Amino acid sequence: MSGFRMYKILGVVIAIALLVPACGPSEPQEAVISTAVAQTVQAGESLTEVASLEAAVPTSTQTPEIASTEVTVTPASTPTGASVAVAPADPNCVKASLVTESPPDKVILRPGEYFWKTWTLQNTGTCTWTTEYKFVFWSGEIMGGLVSYALPDDVAPNEQKDITIYLQAPATTGTFTGYWRLQTPWESDFGVGQYSEDIYVQVVVSDAKKLKYSATSVTYEHVRNPPIGCTTNVRHTIYATISVDGPAELDYHWMQSDGNNSGTKSYDFTEAGSITVSREWMIGKGDSPNPRWIQIVVTEPKYQEFDKLPILNPCP
Template structure:
């Protein structure tokens, strides 16, 4: 059975041309003419002889020879430096848990996990340790040994148990790795905020504020009005407080979400944004309304809890349920989303025909235990 898809020039280079070089013979000729002119000028400025007589024959003076310039020797190529091999080195990959700026209530225990990569040439063994370096220690250990070998090129998730401080504010603790010789390397940190926040989100009370859509069966989605009617062929959502459920109970907070009345029909509701507080959990019971005589109908559906963040839909859980006389209890840890502003999405998908898919959520809520 297919699950129904949830709705949602380069510049031209005019380099100046170098002036044409004079031919070597022309350069030598110009030099010779210049020297000859200088000699003529000297001869003309000499004083005339004091006595008459024959002038001495002129002395033939040879012109100096101009030597050609020496050839240009290209410098030897520069060799790249030889890379230095480092034994102990790590590279930060990502925060597996508790992204920077996560908000915690005071005195809240949490686990901080970093993903690091061994980018050195030496393997990390259990003789290597995570050590607190400086900043806010947040009740973390001063040193904690690695639990397995990490060879060069491998990644590893390293975790420490921390507790948020008792006073509101921003806190940052720095940690490093330490080798068996006591040398520390590669800094990483935990960055959290502590604030007294109002916690809890009641999905039952806020159901009228959600955007409900019915769809499936190859057709498009249809916006549904909260409160029915329960005869709407596109599906419906409404309160059913006090109705009889398949287990014989009649709770006060029953939210019925019936998918579109087609094979593999769907109904989904996207709630307003809510910022998750560290330690919060989603809790509810799921099941079916009973028939008038208290017995089960033929309902069979998939319940889904999803969340939307940044326009993308992410699953938190899927539970297949048929009417069997028992409710199913849900308890989903939302700690990985602490500090995130998300939109929770409830969905029900018909597992085949939608007849008697009287699917209910009993007291759906986000709570801080």
């Protein structure tokens, strides 16, 4: 073989040897590239903000002046803990009054008898009772009720709302009373009336073969017309709410201090409940200033005289 041919063969071998490494990367290099890609994807998903900041870093080899920056960290989600309600500064925020109730107190029940109790309450405060307000058991006999009941609807100032719960009479005989109150979202309790009195239910449990029902209470409301001043005649209207503890045929009449009594009136109760009746008394400007009174007297099913309501005449 000539020297020239040997030289050509040697050149081809050297060229092939140089081309082989450039045909593809080795396995370790592929592993490094794959790992870098995976890390880049992960960083792009979880640290987008950091990547953006890194992209904005200048490529100058000079050391930049770093300005002081206040960093605020915002959590990705708000904690689910319950917020704490704050009591309003208004002292008249939460107030209530009792409008009516059913059945009336001292209703006669059998041992273990179930019954519904309804109180009609009026919001006399300045704050709306939201569904975060509760009707809570306070003391006495719970009568099978729950410890608390959430209000089903909002009750705006001056609005009325029925609160009805399902109860059970105690298994033993006697008179039992359960006391309840309203509770605010900031866990302040309040009752009804000027002195925030408890709202209560009172029952009489009897196992007698034949229950005897009667009137249990009489409450009065006095309306003067005109409210103030001394006109020629002043009209006094008296409203009396008579409650009974069960089915009863009620006979009653009005009795007055001047002897001007009413005739006998009757009402047939089919269950425990109440009725409201009224009577007017006209007093002239020149009439005697002596104190007057009026009252309800029940004659059936048994004789009962209830409290006397004073009627004053400041305009003799």
